[in-house]
Amino acid sequence: MLKPTRPAARLWMNCLPREPAWALLRTCQTSQGHPGFSTQPLWSAARCVCSRTSPPGRRDRARQDALQRAGHAAGPQASHAKAKGRGTGHGAGHGDASGARDLERVARVARRVAKLEGPLIEHALEGQHFTAKQLTQLMAQLGRRPHSAEKCSLVLRWALTVGVEVNTIHYNLLIGVCGKQRCWELAVRSFDTMVSQGVPPDAISYGSLISACERGGAPARALAVLDAMHTAGVRGNTLAYNSAVAACEEGAQWVRAEALVRRLAEGGHGGAPNSATYGALFRVYGAGGEWRRALAAAQEMRRAGIEGSARTYAELIAACEKGGEWHRGFEAVRSLEEEGDWAHRVAVQHGLVLACRGGGRWEQGLAVLRGMQAGGVDVGADMYAAVIGACGNGRQWQQAMRLFGEMRGSGVAGTTGTYNALISAYDKGRQWRRALALLQEMRANRVPRTAVTYNTLISACAGDGQWQVAQQLHREMRREATPDTVTFTALITAYGSGAQVERAEGVLAEMALAGVAPTTITFNALMRAYERAGDWQRVLGLLRRMRQEGAAPDTVTYSCAIQACGKAGQLQHALDLFAEMEDRKVLRNAVTYCAVITACGKGGQWGRARELFDTMPHAGVPHTTVVYNALIGAYASSGQWHHAFGALQEMKAARLMRDTTTYGALIKACGNSGQWQRAFDTFEEMQEVEGLPMDTVTCSALITACGQGLQWRRAHEVWERMQAAGVPQDIITFNALISAYEKAGQVERAFGVLQHLSAAGVKPDTFTYNALLAACDHRGQWERAQSTFDEMKAAGVPRDIYSYNALLSAYARSKEAGRALALYDSMVAEGLSPDRLSYNALLEALWQVGRCSHALQLLRSAHTDGIMSDPRVTVAAGESSLDVHGLSAGAAEAQVALWLAALEEVIEKDTTMPPTLTIITGWGKHSSSYGTSEVKEGVRKLLSRIEAPFVEPSHNAGVTSAATADVWKWLEDLRSQKGILCQISNRACEALHAPGTPDYHRQT
Secondary structure, eight states: OOOOOHHHHHHHHHHOOSSHHHHHHHHHHHTTTSTTOOOHHHHHHHHHHHTTSOOOOHHHHHHHHHHHHHHHHHHHHHHHHHHHHTSSOHHHHHHHHHHHHHHHHHHHHHHHHHTOOTHHHHHHHTTOOOOHHHHHHHHHHHHTSTTOHHHHHHHHHHHHHHTOOOOHHHHHHHHHHHHHTTOHHHHHHHHHHHHHTTOOOOHHHHHHHHHHHHHTTOHHHHHHHHHHHHHTTOOOOHHHHHHHHHHTTTTTOHHHHHHHHHHHHTSOSSOOOOHHHHHHHHHHHHHTTOHHHHHHHHHHHHHTTOOOOHHHHHHHHHHHHHTTOHHHHHHHHHGGGGSSOHHHHHHHHHHHHHHHHHHTOHHHHHHHHHHHHHTTOOOOHHHHHHHHHHHHHTTOHHHHHHHHHHHHHTTOOOOHHHHHHHHHHHHHTTOHHHHHHHHHHHHHTTOOOOHHHHHHHHHHHHHTTOHHHHHHHHHHHHHHSOOOHHHHHHHHHHHHHTTOHHHHHHHHHHHHHHTOOOOHHHHHHHHHHHHHTTOHHHHHHHHHHHHHTTOOOOHHHHHHHHHHHHHTTOHHHHHHHHHHHHHTTOOOOHHHHHHHHHHHHHTTOHHHHHHHHHHTGGGTOOOOHHHHHHHHHHHHHTTOHHHHHHHHHHHHHTTOOOOHHHHHHHHHHHHHTTOHHHHHHHHHHHHHTSOOOOOHHHHHHHHHHHHHTTOHHHHHHHHHHHHHHTOOOOHHHHHHHHHHHHHTTOHHHHHHHHHHHHHTTOOOOHHHHHHHHHHHHHTTOHHHHHHHHHHHHHTTOOOOHHHHHHHHHHHHHTTOHHHHHHHHHHHHHTTOOOOHHHHHHHHHHHHHTTOHHHHHHHHHHHHHTTSSOOOOOOEETTEEEEEOTTSOHHHHHHHHHHHHHHHHHHHHHOTTOOSEEEEEOOOSTTSSSTTOOHHHHHHHHHHHHTTOOOBOOTTOTTEEEEEHHHHHHHHHHHHHHSOHHHHHHHHHHHHHTOTTSTTGGGOO
16 A cells, blocks of 8 residues: 555655655656555645646656656565665675764764854864765755865865875766855856866756856856867757856847747757746746737747746746836736646746736735635645735735744744745834834744745835844854844844944854855945934945955946945035946936936025926936935025925826925925915825825924924924824924924923923934934023033934034033033044134134134134135225134124234235225124124224224125225334234233123133
């Protein structure tokens, strides 16, 4: 009696390595009437496997039928022989024991070598003696381990040095391992060594090398190896031709791919086309947009009697999709359901679902699943995994979760594939906690976890900034799976999203220790971390490093670099990168154009942004809603609200959809132009005319517009409307509200927002604290500002130059010069470079407490560093002027003092000086108290104290001027007493801080 037990199924798989499940299935079908033969266990197992494997062609079936008949015929005799061999014969027993000991020794050496690197491997092999067969076993065991290609190469080199007979099989093993691990350069070197050692390569050698080059991203080299194989007169096999056809995808070389398939089909080349051949051909057609040829090739495949696999049919639909005809491909494959046997129909249906999974077409995939269930097909875990994956790619994590529950309810146990698919759905749905719960469930149910499982989990944590959890998962993964490039890339992304730039950098070093080479995608993840941190210098440095290490920058690389430069206000660098893409033949897409247009907007070059926008159709990049949103955003950044609304009219004329991002940019344009009322009108139009609901983006933009218009009450109303409508509030919303309160001097309300922030589960960021620091500064509350500044450090929130400047300003406003100087030193120690605002505040603090000499010394440092302009006399339009209206009062007074001292040398040397000297102070147009200016008042008092002959002309309240001759005479009087700058400084400070004045006791 035949008993289809689990060992019997395993025996079938071992005896028939090619298409085992199909052979098993047909045996079950033909043995239904055999007495005592129960096929149900094998039948269920085979159906599940057949749904994801390719059925053999007619020739394969004939060969398998012969093998099957031979197996039935020889079965009893073979069993009898084995039974005899298990008797009391000592010779056989000793041979088996010796072989077992050799196998154990080989396994022990393989485990030891797997843990070592470089020269240590050869050291570990010293004293070992292997036959050619044992060397084969050692390389086979070692090759199954990840990142072992280089180790296999070292083992083979050692074998050559100690005299082991190295043959073609050994080199084929090594080249095959290189192919699986995408080490095509090592595969080529190994092949060259093979030839130089006089070991003849065979069809497997060439086929493995072609496959290694194709899989490793060297398609041109793969095709060159195929030509070399023909030149050498070696008959290729199906693997070689399939890999060569796949290599034709680079450059969409479909003509050559067709020729290769025809050549293989003609016979005499050691193989015949199979479903994988046509799957590769479909990919080539897809690369060239040749969907009609793909459909024709599918018909040719069917006429040749080749039954496609699920993967083949999915590739066919994908080829049609790339040509813009997804539905045509879907229907073409669907029409094949009625052809062939039951197993073929399952393969077709599985292919349909796989095609739906790739494009996130979950509704069509679910419809196929329901059709299979209605037809009485017992749907397995693989099919559920594909449909769950389609739901995940379609951002339908709830539907994916329901399907998973349905699967278990129908008695189908969850597999690694189904769990991975649901974890991926949770990842795309930002449900990292649910994803982690699935990991615990997999452990409880003893479902194997793979690298894909952990990679997806780390990615899920990265999407929500949970870098600590991602880090822990990475540690746990090492106990169950081997981290690969995807793992490390996801970990870099997690660190980047959590603002852990240094940790992200450290991952590259960890990859080097693990022997995993970073790819372009890996570098892109690190570049994104730099971009998020606003570190454009590191972004450009990484771009240079990529070129040095042979990782070709792609469209994503350049788009990210342009975004980083644009955010940092480095417009010229962004434009240079954009031009470099054309020089290096890197494709520019809509993301690239949006990045450079946005950079132009932030740089105030809205005209240039429009020029780039107009060139897009000529570059083959269409104007979409996203691109128009970028253009409107550029207009908004430059305060060009008229042009922004003009772009809106263009969108309407082109019948492009407007979304909330469009209106958010329009509202921002109104806010930046001081048009807060128009911003409200636009907000209402969005809801009433366009039918778009208020969302986080538009409400945040409106709150910002109200804040810029000093309408804090209106900003508060918008925030209350958000709460009433249940609109989520993010950090941008809360920051906009705090900023609105800050600009209006509502300090207590600004700090009160922190409580709502905490209740909403939103963590304050650097901008949040900077707005609070600015609020304290405006009210002169330096103690509260200092407390807030210290709280930032305790909360782990990065403090930037704006944080330091706000506290410096608060100290300056309260005349806390000592604290200001200490903070300045701390800022420099933290690696931050003081900017114009830093010097402005510090000069204000020093000057107002009478430390004029120190202030002048600091001002000279600012001139040397190029942070503040050197007050040298410039002659233009008939008069020499000094502009100080953008400075603080103290900085302006110090600048005037240096300017007056410099005048003495210039007037003495230049007899052609204009008759009038002018100091531009401004007249308070933008001050909180309209028409008054602290700078103007401070400069006026300084000039009065030092008795300089400057007066305010009646025709211009924003300047003070003097005749050059009068200034020259005044300077001569000062020079006769003492140094001019010393006299000016002393007189200014003595007059400002004479005994009895309020500031006398504040001198440091």
